[in-house]
Amino acid sequence: MKILVVGGGGREHAITSALSRTSENEIYSVMAKKNPGIARIAKQICLAPETDLARIVAFAKKTGVTHAIIGPEAPLEAGVVDRLSAAGVACVGPTRAAARIETDKAFCRDLMTQYKISGNPAYRVFHDTSEAITFVKDHNGDLAIKPIGLTGGKGVRIMGEQVNLSGAIDYLREINGGVVLEERLKGEEFTLQAFVDGFHIVPMPLVQDHKRAFEGDTGPNTGGMGSYSMPDHMLPFVSGKEHTAALSIMASVVAAMAHEGYPYKGILYGQFMNAAGGPKVIEFNARFGDPEAMNVLTLLSSDLTDAVTGITEGTLSSSKVAFEHAATVCKYLVPEGYPATPMAGRPLVTGEKGDAILYYANVEERDDGLFTLTSRTLAFVGKADTLAKAEHIAEQAASAVQGNVHHRSDIGTQALLDRRIAHMKELR
Ligand code: AMP
Ligand code: GLY
Numbered sequence: 001m002k003i004l005v006v007g008g009g010g011r012e013h014a015i016t017s018a019l020s021r022t023s024e025n026e027i028y029s030v031m032a033k034k035n036p037g038i039a040r041i042a043k044q045i046c047l048a049p050e051t052d053l054a055r056i057v058a059f060a061k062k063t064g065v066t067h068a069i070i071g072p073e074a075p076l077e078a079g080v081v082d083r084l085s086a087a088g089v090a091c092v093g094p095t096r097a098a099a100r101i102e103t104d105k106a107f108c109r110d111l112m113t114q115y116k117i118s119g120n121p122a123y124r125v126f127h128d129t130s131e132a133i134t135f136v137k138d139h140n141g142d143l144a145i146k147p148i149g150l151t152g153g154k155g156v157r158i159m160g161e162q163v164n165l166s167g168a169i170d171y172l173r174e175i176n177g178g179v180v181l182e183e184r185l186k187g188e189e190f191t192l193q194a195f196v197d198g199f200h201i202v203p204m205p206l207v208q209d210h211k212r213a214f215e216g217d218t219g220p221n222t223g224g225m226g227s228y229s230m231p232d233h234m235l236p237f238v239s240g241k242e243h244t245a246a247l248s249i250m251a252s253v254v255a256a257m258a259h260e261g262y263p264y265k266g267i268l269y270g271q272f273m274n275a276a277g278g279p280k281v282i283e284f285n286a287r288f289g290d291p292e293a294m295n296v297l298t299l300l301s302s303d304l305t306d307a308v309t310g311i312t313e314g315t316l317s318s319s320k321v322a323f324e325h326a327a328t329v330c331k332y333l334v335p336e337g338y339p340a341t342p343m344a345g346r347p348l349v350t351g352e353k354g355d356a357i358l359y360y361a362n363v364e365e366r367d368d369g370l371f372t373l374t375s376r377t378l379a380f381v382g383k384a385d386t387l388a389k390a391e392h393i394a395e396q397a398a399s400a401v402q403g404n405v406h407h408r409s410d411i412g413t414q415a416l417l418d419r420r421i422a423h424m425k426e427l428r
Contacts (some may be wrong), residue, residue, distance in 0.1 A: 001305045002026045004060050004089070005038070006050055007071025008079065008377045010332070010397030011290035013037040014297040015069055017359070018304040025305060026271045028063045029326030030056050033185055037360035057368035060089050064069065067308055069093065070266070076286050077103040081266075090312035093266040094286050098257055101264065102286040104146050105180045112281065115256040119249040119272070119281040123182035132172050132179050140165050145187075148178035156221065158184055187275035188237050188420050189282065191227070191292050194245050194270070195307050197316035202307070203253050204235035205299060205323055206243065207292040208420075213339065222339050223376060226331040226394075226411035229295045230387060233323060237424035238274055238416060246272050246279040253284065265311055268346040276427045291379060294330045294359050298381050299323040327387040329394040332361070332379045333405040334384055335372040342374045343404045351400025356380040356393050377405060387412060 001024070005016050008031025019025045020041045029035075029042040032049050039045055044063060048055040051074050053380045060068065068084050070076055070093030079096035100107040106125040113120060125148070126132035130412075136143065137157075145168060157171050161184075172179065191209055195202045209227040213219035230236070234243060250270050257264045269285035269292070288297075297304070300323040310316035335342035340408045346364065348370040362375035370378075378401065384394025391412035398407045410416045 001067055001308070002028070002063065002065045003305070003308070004028045004030065004063070004065040004068040005042075005071060005076055006030050006068060008033055008050075008074055008289050009071065010287050010359040010376065011293040012071040013359040013361070014294045015071060015288070015304075016041045016063070016299040018025040018300055022305055028065055028353070030059055033362065034365070035360050036363070036370075037358070041064055050075045053078055053080055053083045056080055056223045057083050057087050057328060060084055061087060064185070065089060067092070067312060069308065071287060073099070073102055073285065073287055075151060091265070092311050094264050095262060097262040098264045099286040100290060101253065101257070101268075101284045103150055104148055105146050105283065106178065108284055109180060109182075111256055111260070112253065115252060116244070117249055117252040117256065117363070121183040121185050121280055123180055124243055125178070125180050127178045129172055129176050133169050135181060136165065136168050136172065142184035143168070144182045145171060146180045146182065147175050148180060160184065169287050185273040185275055185280050185282065186425050187273040187280070187402050190235050190238055190244075190272050190274060191289055192250065192270045192272060193288060193292060193296060194247075194250055195266050195311055195316055195321060196266060196268045196310045196316045199254070199258055199314065200316040201247070201254055201268070202318050202321050203247055203317055205229045206235045206238060207289070207295045208235055209289060209292055210408060210411050213334070215408055220339055222334070223345040224289065224291050225291075225334065225408045226329070226379070227291045227295050228329045228387060228390070228412040229327065231240040231325045231327050231385060233325070237420050242274055242279050244281040246270060249279070249281060252415050262388060274424065281352060291330045291332060294379055294381050295328040296323065298357060298383055299326060300326055324383075326385055327390040328383050329387065329390040330379055330381045331394045331398040331403055331407045331411055332376045332399055333407045334376050335374065336406060338375070342372070344372055344374045346372045346404040348372055348377060348401060348403040348405060351397075351402065353380065353397040353400065354393055356382050356397035358397070372403065372405065387417070388414060
């Protein structure tokens with residue numbers, strides 16, 4: 001298959017790696033910054049902003065790709081799938097209208113309400129800042145404040161945790177636009193990703209990401225510091241019934257979108273809060289998660305192009321998709337100061353990585369070595385028959401890197417897992 005991958009992060013390196021396991025694939029890449037891992041795999045790369053649709057379409061035509069996988073959300077919001085489809089390229093990724101499940105948080109909540117899909121927290125949508133401020137004053141307490149549009153995963157503020165009342169008001173003034181104010185959910189978060197062909201949905205193993213910058217879930221929210229998955233594809237604090245409920249919510253959303261006239265094709269990412277009463281939807285994303293893609297694609301044992309044709313031709317079925325029964329742990333190294341004041345331009349020296357898989361993200365490769373940029377730099381994935389072994393592999397490789405970077409040593413450890421399990425027990 002001649003296939004274009006749009007995006008240049010760790011997620012897209014994992015996508016290109018998975019595609020390269022099939023020797024007859026010819027992989028092309030459009031990315032804003034040169035990802036050294038992708039550049040080594042791709043037959044040809046085009047360095048361009050990932051929202052520059054004209055250049056993406058021109059590159060697709062020039063290279064003659066038949067298929068494309070869209071990694072990040074920004075090009076989906078810009079309508080890259082509509083444009084590539086019009087040029088005859090079959091896409092893994094939703095159209096601009098269908099991508100609203102991620103790009104418009106009010107749309108997502110309202111669709112779920114309209115179709116009586118369970119999993120919505122109590123919420124209100126505001127387009128007027130002073131009305132939102134009045135509501136927040138009247139309900140001073142447990143609210144999540146979310147700008148309606150995309151924020152790179154860093155736009156949510158939780159009252160009572162990250163901001164107090166006056167901080168909430170300041171934040172609403174700063175947004176000065178549409179917001180969703182919703183009930184603050186309590187529980188344990190998990191990610192359920194699925195392949196979707198418009199009608200059929202095939203789930204991937206559950207993953208847990210870690211949004212906070214520092215050990216013990218402290219510090220600011222980030223794009224995700226790392227993630228793990230278990231050999232049984234479940235998580236120890238999610239019951240079979242809760243997993244079924246989450247998948248059923250996703251299937252209902254897919255059915256609702258088809259009914260509305262914009263069938264969802266691509267990767268659907270469900271972020272759930274496993275609450276005392278069952279899973280609630282934190283948000284949907286219209287793409288693989290980053291880092292979660294690195295967990296599931298490292299485990300994918302079937303040919304990714306089978307899923308690609310299943311999605312694009314509407315013939316997806318679980319018989320086309322298989323995942324190894326192993327544990328994975330992914331740890332991202334980020335520049336010191338990330339996310340607020342990342343130290344860019346600093347040298348990074350990798351050490352002995354053992355059995356870990358290295359996925360490159362936001363780094364610059366020069367003749368004299370690797371250098372940090374402003375975002376997540378390198379990710380190491382350990383894969384093994386137990387979580388402890390997978391964690392050890394990822395941790396050894398991550399801690400062998402020298403430079404002004406840090407990673408979370410607690411991701412994938414039994415101690416952290418025990419805390420999650422105890423928290424869930426307490427809630428139930
Ligand atoms: P998002 O940008 O939607 O992924 O949200 C970032 C983080 O904010 C999530 O990972 C959650 O930890 C938190 N969050 C979002 N919505 C809620 C909510 N309604 N209740 C509690 N926490 C939330
Ligand atoms: N891991 C969170 C995201 O990809 O949005």
